[in-house]
Amino acid sequence: MPACCAFLLGLTSCDKDNDDMQEQTLYEKLGGNRMVSDPRNPSQMIEQGRLGLRSVVDSTIFVIAADPNLQPYFAPLLAEVTAGNTTNLAVLSRSLTDFFSVATGSATATYSGMNMRDAHDPARNPRMALKADNKSYDDFIAAVVKGAQQNNVPSELIGEVGALIEALRTTIVQR
Amino acid sequence: MQKNIWITWLKRAGLAFLITLGMLTVVLVIHIYQVSNRPRGGVDGWQMARVNFEKSVDSTGIVLFRYALHQHKSVYHSFPNMQAGTLAFAFDPTKTKASELCNSVVQKTGIQATLLRISSEEAANACPVIDQHSITYRISSGLQKLFR
Structure with a gap:
Protein backbone atom coordinates (compact mmCIF):
# COMPACT_ATOMS: atom_id res chain seq x y z
CA MET A 1 0.00 0.00 0.00
CA PRO A 2 2.68 2.59 0.89
CA ALA A 3 4.50 1.61 -2.27
CA CYS A 4 1.30 2.15 -4.22
CA CYS A 5 0.78 5.58 -2.61
CA ALA A 6 4.35 6.50 -3.28
CA PHE A 7 3.88 5.45 -6.91
CA LEU A 8 0.70 7.52 -7.22
CA LEU A 9 2.39 10.45 -5.49
CA GLY A 10 5.25 10.11 -7.88
CA LEU A 11 2.88 10.16 -10.83
CA THR A 12 1.10 13.20 -9.48
CA SER A 13 4.31 15.07 -8.91
CA CYS A 14 5.49 14.10 -12.37
CA ASP A 15 2.29 15.51 -13.85
CA LYS A 16 2.75 18.71 -11.90
CA ASP A 17 6.31 18.99 -13.12
CA ASN A 18 5.10 18.42 -16.66
CA ASP A 19 2.45 21.11 -16.30
CA ASP A 20 4.99 23.55 -14.96
CA MET A 21 7.48 22.67 -17.63
CA GLN A 22 4.99 22.52 -20.49
CA GLU A 23 6.19 25.15 -22.90
CA GLN A 24 4.02 27.23 -25.14
CA THR A 25 4.05 26.14 -28.73
CA LEU A 26 5.46 28.54 -31.28
CA TYR A 27 1.92 29.02 -32.56
CA GLU A 28 0.80 30.11 -29.09
CA LYS A 29 3.74 32.47 -28.80
CA LEU A 30 2.62 34.07 -32.05
CA GLY A 31 -0.83 34.70 -30.60
CA GLY A 32 -2.34 31.22 -30.60
CA ASN A 33 -6.01 30.64 -31.26
CA ARG A 34 -7.22 33.98 -29.91
CA MET A 35 -9.65 35.30 -32.49
CA VAL A 36 -8.97 38.72 -33.95
CA SER A 37 -10.39 40.70 -36.83
CA ASP A 38 -8.77 39.79 -40.14
CA PRO A 39 -7.14 42.92 -41.57
CA ARG A 40 -7.65 41.49 -45.07
CA ASN A 41 -11.34 41.14 -44.50
CA PRO A 42 -12.59 42.96 -41.38
CA SER A 43 -15.92 41.13 -41.43
CA GLN A 44 -14.11 37.88 -40.70
CA MET A 45 -12.19 36.66 -37.69
CA ILE A 46 -8.88 34.83 -37.76
CA GLU A 47 -6.69 33.18 -35.16
CA GLN A 48 -3.93 35.54 -34.15
CA GLY A 49 -1.28 32.84 -34.55
CA ARG A 50 -2.42 32.15 -38.09
CA LEU A 51 -2.56 35.84 -38.88
CA GLY A 52 1.05 36.23 -37.72
CA LEU A 53 2.22 33.28 -39.76
CA ARG A 54 0.28 34.38 -42.83
CA SER A 55 1.86 37.82 -42.67
CA VAL A 56 5.31 36.25 -42.51
CA VAL A 57 4.49 33.86 -45.34
CA ASP A 58 3.18 36.64 -47.59
CA SER A 59 6.26 38.78 -47.00
CA THR A 60 8.47 35.74 -47.56
CA ILE A 61 6.81 35.04 -50.90
CA PHE A 62 7.78 38.51 -52.13
CA VAL A 63 11.37 37.94 -51.04
CA ILE A 64 11.36 34.61 -52.85
CA ALA A 65 9.88 36.13 -55.98
CA ALA A 66 12.63 38.73 -56.09
CA ASP A 67 15.38 36.13 -55.70
CA PRO A 68 16.60 34.73 -59.06
CA ASN A 69 18.24 31.79 -57.27
CA LEU A 70 14.88 30.54 -56.06
CA GLN A 71 13.07 31.21 -59.32
CA PRO A 72 13.30 27.65 -60.69
CA TYR A 73 11.43 26.37 -57.66
CA PHE A 74 8.72 29.03 -57.59
CA ALA A 75 8.34 30.08 -61.23
CA PRO A 76 4.50 29.84 -61.32
CA LEU A 77 4.34 32.69 -58.83
CA LEU A 78 5.45 35.00 -61.60
CA ALA A 79 3.38 33.49 -64.37
CA GLU A 80 0.16 35.24 -65.26
CA VAL A 81 -2.96 33.21 -64.62
CA THR A 82 -6.00 33.42 -66.82
CA ALA A 83 -8.77 35.72 -65.71
CA GLY A 84 -10.99 34.37 -62.98
CA ASN A 85 -8.52 31.79 -61.70
CA THR A 86 -6.97 31.91 -58.26
CA THR A 87 -3.52 33.39 -58.51
CA ASN A 88 -0.54 31.26 -57.59
CA LEU A 89 0.38 33.79 -54.92
CA ALA A 90 -2.91 33.03 -53.16
CA VAL A 91 -2.43 29.27 -53.58
CA LEU A 92 1.09 29.31 -52.16
CA SER A 93 0.14 31.70 -49.35
CA ARG A 94 -2.67 29.41 -48.22
CA SER A 95 -0.65 26.23 -48.54
CA LEU A 96 2.43 27.54 -46.71
CA THR A 97 0.32 29.17 -43.98
CA ASP A 98 -1.54 25.88 -43.42
CA PHE A 99 1.73 24.00 -43.26
CA PHE A 100 3.42 26.42 -40.86
CA SER A 101 0.30 26.60 -38.67
CA VAL A 102 0.31 22.84 -38.23
CA ALA A 103 4.08 22.65 -37.85
CA THR A 104 4.15 25.32 -35.14
CA GLY A 105 1.48 23.60 -33.09
CA SER A 106 -1.92 24.92 -34.12
CA ALA A 107 -4.66 22.70 -32.77
CA THR A 108 -7.20 23.81 -35.34
CA ALA A 109 -5.28 24.08 -38.62
CA THR A 110 -5.06 21.26 -41.08
CA TYR A 111 -2.54 20.70 -43.85
CA SER A 112 -3.79 18.53 -46.67
CA GLY A 113 -0.84 18.85 -49.03
CA MET A 114 1.75 16.21 -49.77
CA ASN A 115 4.25 15.24 -47.11
CA MET A 116 7.49 17.22 -47.28
CA ARG A 117 9.64 14.45 -48.69
CA ASP A 118 7.27 13.58 -51.52
CA ALA A 119 6.42 17.21 -52.23
CA HIS A 120 10.10 17.92 -52.91
CA ASP A 121 10.83 14.79 -54.89
CA PRO A 122 10.37 15.33 -58.65
CA ALA A 123 9.75 11.61 -59.06
CA ARG A 124 6.72 11.77 -56.81
CA ASN A 125 5.63 15.32 -57.44
CA PRO A 126 5.56 16.36 -61.09
CA ARG A 127 5.24 19.99 -60.01
CA MET A 128 8.74 19.89 -58.53
CA ALA A 129 11.07 20.81 -61.37
CA LEU A 130 14.31 19.81 -59.71
CA LYS A 131 15.56 18.57 -56.38
CA ALA A 132 16.45 21.24 -53.85
CA ASP A 133 20.08 21.69 -52.89
CA ASN A 134 21.58 23.12 -49.72
CA LYS A 135 22.32 26.52 -51.28
CA SER A 136 18.69 26.95 -52.35
CA TYR A 137 17.52 25.85 -48.93
CA ASP A 138 19.80 28.41 -47.29
CA ASP A 139 18.28 31.04 -49.59
CA PHE A 140 14.81 29.89 -48.62
CA ILE A 141 15.57 30.14 -44.90
CA ALA A 142 17.07 33.59 -45.45
CA ALA A 143 13.86 34.59 -47.25
CA VAL A 144 11.71 33.41 -44.33
CA VAL A 145 13.91 35.29 -41.86
CA LYS A 146 13.63 38.43 -43.98
CA GLY A 147 9.87 37.95 -44.20
CA ALA A 148 9.65 37.60 -40.41
CA GLN A 149 11.82 40.66 -39.86
CA GLN A 150 9.54 42.70 -42.11
CA ASN A 151 6.69 41.82 -39.77
CA ASN A 152 8.62 42.72 -36.61
CA VAL A 153 8.62 39.16 -35.29
CA PRO A 154 10.87 39.09 -32.19
CA SER A 155 14.31 37.69 -32.94
CA GLU A 156 13.94 34.78 -30.49
CA LEU A 157 10.82 33.64 -32.33
CA ILE A 158 12.55 34.07 -35.68
CA GLY A 159 15.22 31.78 -34.27
CA GLU A 160 12.57 29.20 -33.43
CA VAL A 161 11.04 29.43 -36.89
CA GLY A 162 14.52 29.08 -38.36
CA ALA A 163 15.18 26.00 -36.22
CA LEU A 164 11.89 24.49 -37.34
CA ILE A 165 12.74 24.93 -41.01
CA GLU A 166 16.29 23.77 -40.43
CA ALA A 167 14.90 20.55 -38.95
CA LEU A 168 13.23 19.87 -42.30
CA ARG A 169 16.46 20.29 -44.29
CA THR A 170 17.30 16.60 -44.49
CA THR A 171 13.79 15.84 -45.70
CA ILE A 172 13.57 18.59 -48.29
CA VAL A 173 17.13 18.82 -49.62
CA GLN A 174 17.45 15.79 -51.85
CA ARG A 175 20.57 16.47 -53.89
CA MET B 1 -49.65 -8.61 -52.98
CA GLN B 2 -46.09 -9.05 -51.75
CA LYS B 3 -44.83 -7.71 -55.06
CA ASN B 4 -46.94 -4.57 -54.76
CA ILE B 5 -45.52 -3.86 -51.33
CA TRP B 6 -41.99 -4.16 -52.67
CA ILE B 7 -42.78 -1.84 -55.56
CA THR B 8 -44.34 0.71 -53.19
CA TRP B 9 -41.24 0.56 -50.97
CA LEU B 10 -38.93 0.92 -53.91
CA LYS B 11 -40.88 3.95 -55.15
CA ARG B 12 -40.72 5.54 -51.70
CA ALA B 13 -37.02 4.84 -51.38
CA GLY B 14 -36.40 6.25 -54.85
CA LEU B 15 -38.44 9.34 -54.06
CA ALA B 16 -36.61 9.85 -50.76
CA PHE B 17 -33.31 9.45 -52.55
CA LEU B 18 -34.24 11.99 -55.20
CA ILE B 19 -35.51 14.48 -52.61
CA THR B 20 -32.33 14.09 -50.56
CA LEU B 21 -30.19 14.45 -53.67
CA GLY B 22 -32.13 17.56 -54.68
CA MET B 23 -31.73 19.12 -51.25
CA LEU B 24 -28.02 18.37 -51.17
CA THR B 25 -27.63 19.90 -54.62
CA PHE B 65 11.41 52.68 -60.48
CA ARG B 66 9.60 51.29 -57.47
CA TYR B 67 8.23 54.71 -56.58
CA ALA B 68 6.95 55.24 -60.12
CA LEU B 69 5.43 51.75 -60.13
CA HIS B 70 3.45 52.50 -56.99
CA GLN B 71 1.91 55.52 -58.67
CA HIS B 72 -0.31 53.01 -60.41
CA LYS B 73 -3.30 52.32 -58.19
CA SER B 74 -3.49 48.73 -59.31
CA VAL B 75 -0.08 47.99 -57.76
CA TYR B 76 -0.46 46.69 -54.22
CA HIS B 77 2.95 45.76 -52.94
CA SER B 78 6.53 45.35 -54.08
CA PHE B 79 9.84 44.06 -52.83
CA PRO B 80 13.21 45.02 -54.31
CA ASN B 81 16.30 42.82 -54.28
CA MET B 82 19.07 45.35 -54.68
CA GLN B 83 21.84 42.76 -54.91
CA ALA B 84 20.15 40.79 -57.65
CA GLY B 85 18.75 43.87 -59.37
CA THR B 86 15.14 42.71 -59.34
CA LEU B 87 11.80 44.02 -58.17
CA ALA B 88 8.91 41.68 -57.39
CA PHE B 89 5.52 43.28 -57.27
CA ALA B 90 1.84 42.40 -56.96
CA PHE B 91 -1.01 44.03 -58.80
CA ASP B 92 -4.69 43.65 -59.62
CA PRO B 93 -4.86 41.50 -62.78
CA THR B 94 -8.43 42.56 -63.45
CA LYS B 95 -7.32 46.13 -64.00
CA THR B 96 -4.03 45.86 -65.83
CA LYS B 97 -1.26 43.59 -67.08
CA ALA B 98 2.28 43.27 -65.82
CA SER B 99 3.69 44.16 -69.23
CA GLU B 100 1.62 47.37 -69.38
CA LEU B 101 2.82 48.38 -65.94
CA CYS B 102 6.44 47.65 -66.76
CA ASN B 103 6.35 49.45 -70.11
CA SER B 104 4.64 52.44 -68.58
CA VAL B 105 7.25 52.84 -65.83
CA VAL B 106 10.18 52.24 -68.17
CA GLN B 107 8.86 54.92 -70.52
CA LYS B 108 8.20 57.33 -67.70
CA THR B 109 11.52 56.92 -65.86
CA GLY B 110 13.87 55.78 -68.60
CA ILE B 111 15.20 53.16 -66.21
CA GLN B 112 16.09 50.03 -68.12
CA ALA B 113 14.18 47.03 -66.88
CA THR B 114 12.54 44.02 -68.48
CA LEU B 115 9.61 42.00 -67.33
CA LEU B 116 10.46 38.42 -66.46
CA ARG B 117 8.39 36.09 -68.60
CA ILE B 118 7.78 32.59 -67.37
CA SER B 119 7.40 29.93 -70.01
CA SER B 120 4.50 27.51 -69.72
CA GLU B 121 7.06 24.75 -69.21
CA GLU B 122 8.61 26.56 -66.23
CA ALA B 123 5.19 27.31 -64.81
CA ALA B 124 4.16 23.69 -65.06
CA ASN B 125 7.14 22.38 -63.13
CA ALA B 126 7.41 24.19 -59.84
CA CYS B 127 5.72 25.25 -56.64
CA PRO B 128 2.98 26.03 -55.57
CA VAL B 129 2.13 22.40 -55.24
CA ILE B 130 -1.17 22.27 -57.05
CA ASP B 131 -1.72 20.19 -60.11
CA GLN B 132 -3.83 22.39 -62.35
CA HIS B 133 -4.38 19.48 -64.70
CA SER B 134 -5.95 17.34 -62.01
CA ILE B 135 -9.62 16.44 -62.27
CA THR B 136 -10.33 17.93 -58.83
CA TYR B 137 -8.78 21.24 -59.82
CA ARG B 138 -10.65 21.34 -63.13
CA ILE B 139 -14.00 20.57 -61.53
CA SER B 140 -13.59 23.10 -58.73
CA SER B 141 -12.31 25.89 -60.99
CA GLY B 142 -15.10 25.10 -63.48
CA LEU B 143 -17.74 25.38 -60.76
CA GLN B 144 -16.19 28.61 -59.48
CA LYS B 145 -16.30 30.12 -62.95
CA LEU B 146 -20.02 29.36 -63.16
CA PHE B 147 -20.69 31.74 -60.30
CA ARG B 148 -18.40 34.55 -61.35
Whole structure:
Protein backbone atom coordinates (compact mmCIF):
# COMPACT_ATOMS: atom_id res chain seq x y z
CA MET A 1 0.00 0.00 0.00
CA PRO A 2 2.68 2.59 0.89
CA ALA A 3 4.50 1.61 -2.27
CA CYS A 4 1.30 2.15 -4.22
CA CYS A 5 0.78 5.58 -2.61
CA ALA A 6 4.35 6.50 -3.28
CA PHE A 7 3.88 5.45 -6.91
CA LEU A 8 0.70 7.52 -7.22
CA LEU A 9 2.39 10.45 -5.49
CA GLY A 10 5.25 10.11 -7.88
CA LEU A 11 2.88 10.16 -10.83
CA THR A 12 1.10 13.20 -9.48
CA SER A 13 4.31 15.07 -8.91
CA CYS A 14 5.49 14.10 -12.37
CA ASP A 15 2.29 15.51 -13.85
CA LYS A 16 2.75 18.71 -11.90
CA ASP A 17 6.31 18.99 -13.12
CA ASN A 18 5.10 18.42 -16.66
CA ASP A 19 2.45 21.11 -16.30
CA ASP A 20 4.99 23.55 -14.96
CA MET A 21 7.48 22.67 -17.63
CA GLN A 22 4.99 22.52 -20.49
CA GLU A 23 6.19 25.15 -22.90
CA GLN A 24 4.02 27.23 -25.14
CA THR A 25 4.05 26.14 -28.73
CA LEU A 26 5.46 28.54 -31.28
CA TYR A 27 1.92 29.02 -32.56
CA GLU A 28 0.80 30.11 -29.09
CA LYS A 29 3.74 32.47 -28.80
CA LEU A 30 2.62 34.07 -32.05
CA GLY A 31 -0.83 34.70 -30.60
CA GLY A 32 -2.34 31.22 -30.60
CA ASN A 33 -6.01 30.64 -31.26
CA ARG A 34 -7.22 33.98 -29.91
CA MET A 35 -9.65 35.30 -32.49
CA VAL A 36 -8.97 38.72 -33.95
CA SER A 37 -10.39 40.70 -36.83
CA ASP A 38 -8.77 39.79 -40.14
CA PRO A 39 -7.14 42.92 -41.57
CA ARG A 40 -7.65 41.49 -45.07
CA ASN A 41 -11.34 41.14 -44.50
CA PRO A 42 -12.59 42.96 -41.38
CA SER A 43 -15.92 41.13 -41.43
CA GLN A 44 -14.11 37.88 -40.70
CA MET A 45 -12.19 36.66 -37.69
CA ILE A 46 -8.88 34.83 -37.76
CA GLU A 47 -6.69 33.18 -35.16
CA GLN A 48 -3.93 35.54 -34.15
CA GLY A 49 -1.28 32.84 -34.55
CA ARG A 50 -2.42 32.15 -38.09
CA LEU A 51 -2.56 35.84 -38.88
CA GLY A 52 1.05 36.23 -37.72
CA LEU A 53 2.22 33.28 -39.76
CA ARG A 54 0.28 34.38 -42.83
CA SER A 55 1.86 37.82 -42.67
CA VAL A 56 5.31 36.25 -42.51
CA VAL A 57 4.49 33.86 -45.34
CA ASP A 58 3.18 36.64 -47.59
CA SER A 59 6.26 38.78 -47.00
CA THR A 60 8.47 35.74 -47.56
CA ILE A 61 6.81 35.04 -50.90
CA PHE A 62 7.78 38.51 -52.13
CA VAL A 63 11.37 37.94 -51.04
CA ILE A 64 11.36 34.61 -52.85
CA ALA A 65 9.88 36.13 -55.98
CA ALA A 66 12.63 38.73 -56.09
CA ASP A 67 15.38 36.13 -55.70
CA PRO A 68 16.60 34.73 -59.06
CA ASN A 69 18.24 31.79 -57.27
CA LEU A 70 14.88 30.54 -56.06
CA GLN A 71 13.07 31.21 -59.32
CA PRO A 72 13.30 27.65 -60.69
CA TYR A 73 11.43 26.37 -57.66
CA PHE A 74 8.72 29.03 -57.59
CA ALA A 75 8.34 30.08 -61.23
CA PRO A 76 4.50 29.84 -61.32
CA LEU A 77 4.34 32.69 -58.83
CA LEU A 78 5.45 35.00 -61.60
CA ALA A 79 3.38 33.49 -64.37
CA GLU A 80 0.16 35.24 -65.26
CA VAL A 81 -2.96 33.21 -64.62
CA THR A 82 -6.00 33.42 -66.82
CA ALA A 83 -8.77 35.72 -65.71
CA GLY A 84 -10.99 34.37 -62.98
CA ASN A 85 -8.52 31.79 -61.70
CA THR A 86 -6.97 31.91 -58.26
CA THR A 87 -3.52 33.39 -58.51
CA ASN A 88 -0.54 31.26 -57.59
CA LEU A 89 0.38 33.79 -54.92
CA ALA A 90 -2.91 33.03 -53.16
CA VAL A 91 -2.43 29.27 -53.58
CA LEU A 92 1.09 29.31 -52.16
CA SER A 93 0.14 31.70 -49.35
CA ARG A 94 -2.67 29.41 -48.22
CA SER A 95 -0.65 26.23 -48.54
CA LEU A 96 2.43 27.54 -46.71
CA THR A 97 0.32 29.17 -43.98
CA ASP A 98 -1.54 25.88 -43.42
CA PHE A 99 1.73 24.00 -43.26
CA PHE A 100 3.42 26.42 -40.86
CA SER A 101 0.30 26.60 -38.67
CA VAL A 102 0.31 22.84 -38.23
CA ALA A 103 4.08 22.65 -37.85
CA THR A 104 4.15 25.32 -35.14
CA GLY A 105 1.48 23.60 -33.09
CA SER A 106 -1.92 24.92 -34.12
CA ALA A 107 -4.66 22.70 -32.77
CA THR A 108 -7.20 23.81 -35.34
CA ALA A 109 -5.28 24.08 -38.62
CA THR A 110 -5.06 21.26 -41.08
CA TYR A 111 -2.54 20.70 -43.85
CA SER A 112 -3.79 18.53 -46.67
CA GLY A 113 -0.84 18.85 -49.03
CA MET A 114 1.75 16.21 -49.77
CA ASN A 115 4.25 15.24 -47.11
CA MET A 116 7.49 17.22 -47.28
CA ARG A 117 9.64 14.45 -48.69
CA ASP A 118 7.27 13.58 -51.52
CA ALA A 119 6.42 17.21 -52.23
CA HIS A 120 10.10 17.92 -52.91
CA ASP A 121 10.83 14.79 -54.89
CA PRO A 122 10.37 15.33 -58.65
CA ALA A 123 9.75 11.61 -59.06
CA ARG A 124 6.72 11.77 -56.81
CA ASN A 125 5.63 15.32 -57.44
CA PRO A 126 5.56 16.36 -61.09
CA ARG A 127 5.24 19.99 -60.01
CA MET A 128 8.74 19.89 -58.53
CA ALA A 129 11.07 20.81 -61.37
CA LEU A 130 14.31 19.81 -59.71
CA LYS A 131 15.56 18.57 -56.38
CA ALA A 132 16.45 21.24 -53.85
CA ASP A 133 20.08 21.69 -52.89
CA ASN A 134 21.58 23.12 -49.72
CA LYS A 135 22.32 26.52 -51.28
CA SER A 136 18.69 26.95 -52.35
CA TYR A 137 17.52 25.85 -48.93
CA ASP A 138 19.80 28.41 -47.29
CA ASP A 139 18.28 31.04 -49.59
CA PHE A 140 14.81 29.89 -48.62
CA ILE A 141 15.57 30.14 -44.90
CA ALA A 142 17.07 33.59 -45.45
CA ALA A 143 13.86 34.59 -47.25
CA VAL A 144 11.71 33.41 -44.33
CA VAL A 145 13.91 35.29 -41.86
CA LYS A 146 13.63 38.43 -43.98
CA GLY A 147 9.87 37.95 -44.20
CA ALA A 148 9.65 37.60 -40.41
CA GLN A 149 11.82 40.66 -39.86
CA GLN A 150 9.54 42.70 -42.11
CA ASN A 151 6.69 41.82 -39.77
CA ASN A 152 8.62 42.72 -36.61
CA VAL A 153 8.62 39.16 -35.29
CA PRO A 154 10.87 39.09 -32.19
CA SER A 155 14.31 37.69 -32.94
CA GLU A 156 13.94 34.78 -30.49
CA LEU A 157 10.82 33.64 -32.33
CA ILE A 158 12.55 34.07 -35.68
CA GLY A 159 15.22 31.78 -34.27
CA GLU A 160 12.57 29.20 -33.43
CA VAL A 161 11.04 29.43 -36.89
CA GLY A 162 14.52 29.08 -38.36
CA ALA A 163 15.18 26.00 -36.22
CA LEU A 164 11.89 24.49 -37.34
CA ILE A 165 12.74 24.93 -41.01
CA GLU A 166 16.29 23.77 -40.43
CA ALA A 167 14.90 20.55 -38.95
CA LEU A 168 13.23 19.87 -42.30
CA ARG A 169 16.46 20.29 -44.29
CA THR A 170 17.30 16.60 -44.49
CA THR A 171 13.79 15.84 -45.70
CA ILE A 172 13.57 18.59 -48.29
CA VAL A 173 17.13 18.82 -49.62
CA GLN A 174 17.45 15.79 -51.85
CA ARG A 175 20.57 16.47 -53.89
CA MET B 1 -49.65 -8.61 -52.98
CA GLN B 2 -46.09 -9.05 -51.75
CA LYS B 3 -44.83 -7.71 -55.06
CA ASN B 4 -46.94 -4.57 -54.76
CA ILE B 5 -45.52 -3.86 -51.33
CA TRP B 6 -41.99 -4.16 -52.67
CA ILE B 7 -42.78 -1.84 -55.56
CA THR B 8 -44.34 0.71 -53.19
CA TRP B 9 -41.24 0.56 -50.97
CA LEU B 10 -38.93 0.92 -53.91
CA LYS B 11 -40.88 3.95 -55.15
CA ARG B 12 -40.72 5.54 -51.70
CA ALA B 13 -37.02 4.84 -51.38
CA GLY B 14 -36.40 6.25 -54.85
CA LEU B 15 -38.44 9.34 -54.06
CA ALA B 16 -36.61 9.85 -50.76
CA PHE B 17 -33.31 9.45 -52.55
CA LEU B 18 -34.24 11.99 -55.20
CA ILE B 19 -35.51 14.48 -52.61
CA THR B 20 -32.33 14.09 -50.56
CA LEU B 21 -30.19 14.45 -53.67
CA GLY B 22 -32.13 17.56 -54.68
CA MET B 23 -31.73 19.12 -51.25
CA LEU B 24 -28.02 18.37 -51.17
CA THR B 25 -27.63 19.90 -54.62
CA VAL B 26 -29.39 23.06 -53.47
CA VAL B 27 -27.16 23.24 -50.39
CA LEU B 28 -24.07 22.71 -52.56
CA VAL B 29 -25.11 25.41 -55.02
CA ILE B 30 -25.77 27.87 -52.18
CA HIS B 31 -22.43 27.02 -50.61
CA ILE B 32 -20.53 27.48 -53.88
CA TYR B 33 -22.35 30.75 -54.51
CA GLN B 34 -21.44 32.05 -51.07
CA VAL B 35 -17.82 30.96 -51.32
CA SER B 36 -17.45 32.37 -54.84
CA ASN B 37 -18.89 35.72 -53.83
CA ARG B 38 -16.94 36.05 -50.62
CA PRO B 39 -15.05 39.35 -50.58
CA ARG B 40 -11.50 38.66 -51.70
CA GLY B 41 -9.12 40.34 -49.32
CA GLY B 42 -5.37 40.52 -49.19
CA VAL B 43 -3.39 38.47 -51.62
CA ASP B 44 -6.35 36.41 -52.82
CA GLY B 45 -6.70 38.24 -56.11
CA TRP B 46 -3.14 39.46 -56.41
CA GLN B 47 -1.00 38.60 -59.40
CA MET B 48 2.77 38.66 -59.01
CA ALA B 49 5.39 39.72 -61.52
CA ARG B 50 9.05 40.63 -61.51
CA VAL B 51 11.20 43.05 -63.41
CA ASN B 52 14.93 42.53 -63.92
CA PHE B 53 17.04 45.67 -64.10
CA GLU B 54 19.95 46.20 -66.43
CA LYS B 55 23.32 45.94 -64.69
CA SER B 56 23.86 49.65 -65.10
CA VAL B 57 20.87 50.43 -62.88
CA ASP B 58 21.96 51.11 -59.30
CA SER B 59 19.93 51.01 -56.09
CA THR B 60 18.77 54.60 -56.57
CA GLY B 61 17.37 53.66 -59.95
CA ILE B 62 15.54 50.71 -58.43
CA VAL B 63 14.05 52.93 -55.71
CA LEU B 64 12.90 55.43 -58.34
CA PHE B 65 11.41 52.68 -60.48
CA ARG B 66 9.60 51.29 -57.47
CA TYR B 67 8.23 54.71 -56.58
CA ALA B 68 6.95 55.24 -60.12
CA LEU B 69 5.43 51.75 -60.13
CA HIS B 70 3.45 52.50 -56.99
CA GLN B 71 1.91 55.52 -58.67
CA HIS B 72 -0.31 53.01 -60.41
CA LYS B 73 -3.30 52.32 -58.19
CA SER B 74 -3.49 48.73 -59.31
CA VAL B 75 -0.08 47.99 -57.76
CA TYR B 76 -0.46 46.69 -54.22
CA HIS B 77 2.95 45.76 -52.94
CA SER B 78 6.53 45.35 -54.08
CA PHE B 79 9.84 44.06 -52.83
CA PRO B 80 13.21 45.02 -54.31
CA ASN B 81 16.30 42.82 -54.28
CA MET B 82 19.07 45.35 -54.68
CA GLN B 83 21.84 42.76 -54.91
CA ALA B 84 20.15 40.79 -57.65
CA GLY B 85 18.75 43.87 -59.37
CA THR B 86 15.14 42.71 -59.34
CA LEU B 87 11.80 44.02 -58.17
CA ALA B 88 8.91 41.68 -57.39
CA PHE B 89 5.52 43.28 -57.27
CA ALA B 90 1.84 42.40 -56.96
CA PHE B 91 -1.01 44.03 -58.80
CA ASP B 92 -4.69 43.65 -59.62
CA PRO B 93 -4.86 41.50 -62.78
CA THR B 94 -8.43 42.56 -63.45
CA LYS B 95 -7.32 46.13 -64.00
CA THR B 96 -4.03 45.86 -65.83
CA LYS B 97 -1.26 43.59 -67.08
CA ALA B 98 2.28 43.27 -65.82
CA SER B 99 3.69 44.16 -69.23
CA GLU B 100 1.62 47.37 -69.38
CA LEU B 101 2.82 48.38 -65.94
CA CYS B 102 6.44 47.65 -66.76
CA ASN B 103 6.35 49.45 -70.11
CA SER B 104 4.64 52.44 -68.58
CA VAL B 105 7.25 52.84 -65.83
CA VAL B 106 10.18 52.24 -68.17
CA GLN B 107 8.86 54.92 -70.52
CA LYS B 108 8.20 57.33 -67.70
CA THR B 109 11.52 56.92 -65.86
CA GLY B 110 13.87 55.78 -68.60
CA ILE B 111 15.20 53.16 -66.21
CA GLN B 112 16.09 50.03 -68.12
CA ALA B 113 14.18 47.03 -66.88
CA THR B 114 12.54 44.02 -68.48
CA LEU B 115 9.61 42.00 -67.33
CA LEU B 116 10.46 38.42 -66.46
CA ARG B 117 8.39 36.09 -68.60
CA ILE B 118 7.78 32.59 -67.37
CA SER B 119 7.40 29.93 -70.01
CA SER B 120 4.50 27.51 -69.72
CA GLU B 121 7.06 24.75 -69.21
CA GLU B 122 8.61 26.56 -66.23
CA ALA B 123 5.19 27.31 -64.81
CA ALA B 124 4.16 23.69 -65.06
CA ASN B 125 7.14 22.38 -63.13
CA ALA B 126 7.41 24.19 -59.84
CA CYS B 127 5.72 25.25 -56.64
CA PRO B 128 2.98 26.03 -55.57
CA VAL B 129 2.13 22.40 -55.24
CA ILE B 130 -1.17 22.27 -57.05
CA ASP B 131 -1.72 20.19 -60.11
CA GLN B 132 -3.83 22.39 -62.35
CA HIS B 133 -4.38 19.48 -64.70
CA SER B 134 -5.95 17.34 -62.01
CA ILE B 135 -9.62 16.44 -62.27
CA THR B 136 -10.33 17.93 -58.83
CA TYR B 137 -8.78 21.24 -59.82
CA ARG B 138 -10.65 21.34 -63.13
CA ILE B 139 -14.00 20.57 -61.53
CA SER B 140 -13.59 23.10 -58.73
CA SER B 141 -12.31 25.89 -60.99
CA GLY B 142 -15.10 25.10 -63.48
CA LEU B 143 -17.74 25.38 -60.76
CA GLN B 144 -16.19 28.61 -59.48
CA LYS B 145 -16.30 30.12 -62.95
CA LEU B 146 -20.02 29.36 -63.16
CA PHE B 147 -20.69 31.74 -60.30
CA ARG B 148 -18.40 34.55 -61.35
